[in-house]
Amino acid sequence: MSSEPLTLISATPSPFARMNRIALQVKGIPFELQNEIPWESKTQTPKYNPLEKLPILVFPKNDPRPPVYESAHIQTYIVEKYADKGPKLLPGDLDGNLMAKQIVVLSVGCMDAMVLSRWESRREKEQQSQKWIDRQSRKVDGAMWAFNDYVEAAQKDGREFVVGAELTIADIAIVCTVGFIDFGEVRPGWREQYPKLAHYFDHLDARKEFKETRPVMFDLTEKVV
Ligand SMILES: N[C@@H](CCC(=O)N[C@@H](CS)C(=O)NCC(=O)O)C(=O)O
Incomplete structure (x- = not known):
């Protein structure tokens, strides 16, 4: 994994992206927020998600991991991939x-x-x-x-x-x-x-x-x- 920050493609009112932002912040995972309007033609979402929706978790250029999308799946990704970082955010059993x-x-x-x-x-x-x-x-x-x-x-x-x-x-x-x-x-x-x-x-x-x-x-x- 790269030490560069992750990017979360988000929208300012999005309750979906808010879940991911909170999980990343609580766990202390460095990330940058890229705010977009996913319904407008200049959005970057189709580049990273065939469903053209945000949130999308994007990795730095030198990190080969493909983008992760769907807010519930991003939460799973965060808690499982970064299980050793910060609070677990899962009960454990x-x-x-x-x-x-x-x-x-x-x-x-x-x-x-x-x-x-x-x-x-x-x-x-x-x-x-x-x-x-x-x-x-x-x-x-x-x-x-x-x-x-x-x-x-x-x-x-x-x-x-x-x-x-x-x-x-x-x-x-x-x-x-x-x-x-x-x-x-x-x-x-x-x-x-x-x-x-x-x-x-x-x-x-x-x-x-x-x-x-x-x-x-x-x-x-x-x-x-
Ligand atoms: N079930 C999806 C819903 C995400 C969603 O609806 N995102 C909106 C922004 S809040 C979006 O990108 N919509 C664009 C579209 O539906 O084409 C998730 O949990 O990630």
């Missing part, structure tokens, strides 16, 4: 590790649903499908309900974190997803509906690495749908 990864998948599914819904609502009014928006909306509600369940179960057990005794990629994923819901005002009443989840969220979101990576909106100038 097989069942616990698999559970933490399951919660990352749930979170990414929820974020994907929000993105799909947002694009649908950007179409011309007569082209929009309310059925499709409702379908995505159910996924967001389902994920919020499940996050709250994980948090309540942990609290009953006297644990601060959803899997195991320390911060893991599962907590990072929940906070990034709920943070995007909050930022985008996707569920304005969520704090009243889920006070325990809100307390858990506020507590973790106040940590340095979370504060430094909160979403910031960009201006999209090109038409996408």
Whole structure:
């Protein structure tokens, strides 16, 4: 492995990339942030990811590793490849590790649903499908309900974190997803509906690495749908 810093191709509002940024920062892995707007024609994303999406983890020129993409896979890559660096961000036992990864998948599914819904609502009014928006909306509600369940179960057990005794990629994923819901005002009443989840969220979101990576909106100038 090269000693040069890695590059994370990211977008300032991206909750997907935020998960990876937090994991890299908490583990103390040197990296540079390359902010892009992946929907605009000058984006570099197709050069590194056939799916044309970010986040993408890119290695220095003298490091032969191919780019790593899909936020959940990047998290796995970070925790497994850099297992000896900084906090593990996984509980350590097989069942616990698999559970933490399951919660990352749930979170990414929820974020994907929000993105799909947002694009649908950007179409011309007569082209929009309310059925499709409702379908995505159910996924967001389902994920919020499940996050709250994980948090309540942990609290009953006297644990601060959803899997195991320390911060893991599962907590990072929940906070990034709920943070995007909050930022985008996707569920304005969520704090009243889920006070325990809100307390858990506020507590973790106040940590340095979370504060430094909160979403910031960009201006999209090109038409996408
Ligand atoms: N499931 C993907 C979703 C990533 C995603 O939707 N990224 C957006 C930016 S936040 C993107 O690059 N979209 C471009 C596109 O869909 O073509 C992941 O977890 O990495």
